[in-house]
Amino acid sequence: MKIAIPADRPDLDARVQNKLGAAPYLLVIDSDDLSFEILDSSLLASGPLAGLQALSLVLDKGATVILVGYMSPNIIGPLQKNGIEVVTSVSGSAKEAVLRYKRGGFGVAENNGHTSIPKSSINFTVRFSEAWTKTAKQYLSLVPVLTAVILLVGLFKAFLPEKLLLALFSGNLIQDTFAGALVGSLLTGNPINSYVIGETLIELGVDLFGVAAMMLTWVSVWLIQMPVEISILGLRFALIRNVAAFLVAIPSSIFVVWLYRGGM
Amino acid sequence: MSQGKANDAPRLKRSRFRAWIFPAGVAGVYLILYPIAPCRTLNGLGVAGQVLLQASLPLIISFGMMLLLNLFITPSHVSKLLGGGAGVKGIFLSAVAGILSMGPIFAWYPFLATLRKKGASDFHLANFLSHRAVKPVLLPMMIVYFGWRFSLIFTIFCIFCALVTAAIVGMLGGQR
Numbered sequence: 134m135k136i137a138i139p140a141d142r143p144d145l146d147a148r149v150q151n152k153l154g155a156a157p158y159l160l161v162i163d164s165d166d167l168s169f170e171i172l173d174s175s176l177l178a179s180g181p182l183a184g185l186q187a188l189s190l191v192l193d194k195g196a197t198v199i200l201v202g203y204m205s206p207n208i209i210g211p212l213q214k215n216g217i218e219v220v221t222s223v224s225g226s227a228k229e230a231v232l233r234y235k236r237g238g239f240g241v242a243e244n245n246g247h248t249s250i251p252k253s254s255i256n257f258t259v260r261f262s263e264a265w266t267k268t269a270k271q272y273l274s275l276v277p278v279l280t281a282v283i284l285l286v287g288l289f290k291a292f293l294p295e296k297l298l299l300a301l302f303s304g305n306l307i308q309d310t311f312a313g314a315l316v317g318s319l320l321t322g323n324p325i326n327s328y329v330i331g332e333t334l335i336e337l338g339v340d341l342f343g344v345a346a347m348m349l350t351w352v353s354v355w356l357i358q359m360p361v362e363i364s365i366l367g368l369r370f371a372l373i374r375n376v377a378a379f380l381v382a383i384p385s386s387i388f389v390v391w392l393y394r395g396g397m
Numbered sequence: 398m399s400q401g402k403a404n405d406a407p408r409l410k411r412s413r414f415r416a417w418i419f420p421a422g423v424a425g426v427y428l429i430l431y432p433i434a435p436c437r438t439l440n441g442l443g444v445a446g447q448v449l450l451q452a453s454l455p456l457i458i459s460f461g462m463m464l465l466l467n468l469f470i471t472p473s474h475v476s477k478l479l480g481g482g483a484g485v486k487g488i489f490l491s492a493v494a495g496i497l498s499m500g501p502i503f504a505w506y507p508f509l510a511t512l513r514k515k516g517a518s519d520f521h522l523a524n525f526l527s528h529r530a531v532k533p534v535l536l537p538m539m540i541v542y543f544g545w546r547f548s549l550i551f552t553i554f555c556i557f558c559a560l561v562t563a564a565i566v567g568m569l570g571g572q573r
Contacts (some may be wrong), residue, residue, distance in 0.1 A: 134516030164480065237477060263573065268467050268469050271463065271510065272463070272507055280420060284427065286445060288427065290441065324535055328535075328538060328539055351528075354531060357499075360419060365506045365510045377562045389550050389554045393546060
């Protein structure tokens with residue numbers, strides 16, 4: 134999670150400043166490892182526009198929380214509606230503020246000062262309606278890619294018969310394990326189907342190594358659904374997760390069968 | 398502020414338009430395939446319909462959970478439970494959530510997107526996804542097909558694979 138803090142110096146020992154637009158530096162700190170990005174505020178316009186420019190800058194950097202001395206309630210309201218948490222009356226060093234936030238140390242008192250809107254005072258119906266709208270928007274934004282993937286699954290199942298995939302198995306342990314992992318990555322659906330196909334493969338003479346690999350990747354590697362994973366969690370995440378799951382499945386399936394057969 | 402909104406409008410329109418390119422492409426493939434193999438194409442559409450039907454309940458559950466997250470949970474809560482420093486509790490929570498999540502995986506992606514926005518780390522998101530491989534409900538069925546010994550070893554290795562995969566994503570993900 135990224136936390137934005139207006140600061141007087143470009144480091145974590147900097148003091149938290151009162152206003153976003155008047156601080157010499159803006160720090161966008163990753164709360165997990167305390168790595169941070171420094172944004173130079175000297176390039177911002179002066180006057181009332183500076184605050185809005187600073188805000189836009191930190192939101193562009195992915196900040197979802199702002200720890201600051203003061204912010205106008207007129208700005209806090211719309212930010213909160215859009216899921217950005219603002220904590221005011223924050224003082225001390227930037228590092229202390231982030232650590233305190235992580236501990237949940239900013240209770241109602243800080244968020245309840247004269248500058249911010251206390252969450253409890255917002256009518257529940259209003260909050261529910263806002264949360265509903267936000268959730269619906271998040272869901273609707275996924276409709277196109279979900280539709281495409283569901284259509285793709287149908288296409289894949291209709292035009293790529295399972296018999297064709299069975300032809301990938303040759304009788305060689307390593308090749309069959311790899312082929313099993315590949316088949317499992319391509320096929321989708323209830324894992325029970327993988328048990329049925331697995332049993333059929335064994336009847337056709339495929340070794341258990343390939344079957345175990347297919348069953349493992351069936352439930353962990355999703356090539357057809359990857360466009361959705363990419364659009365939501367990013368290309369890097371989707372690639373690393375699927376490749377890692379595929380590569381881990383191959384030795385694991387060999388080990389599963391080895392243990393099953395009583396080891397050596 | 399108003400100037401910013403005015404500038405954002407065409408960009409928003411473009412991104413909405415771009416989002417439909419992929420589904421339009423897949424629909425185009427259906428249109429091309431229909432005259433060549435009408436039965437299979439219709440069969441594909443039928444399968445897609447079934448998949449959507451199977452996904453409807455998990456989609457509703459996922460929507461409900463997202464609504465609760467947006468209503469009650471702040472980024473600091475999620476960061477504490479599923480952030481980088483959440484420890485064993487975070488690993489356990491994300492693993493159990495993954496094991497209990499039912500239905501097609503794409504039904505759960507929107508929920509994961511919300512969790513990430515609120516501060517969940519890549520490790521915990523990957524741990525959730527990877528632990529979906531562990532299916533205690535289907536264990537009796539697996540035992541019927543492959544026997545209890547294979548099923549037990551397989552299930553233990555599913556957990557092992559899930560943790561290793563999540564650890565790799567956590568190390569190489571680089572976003573959090």
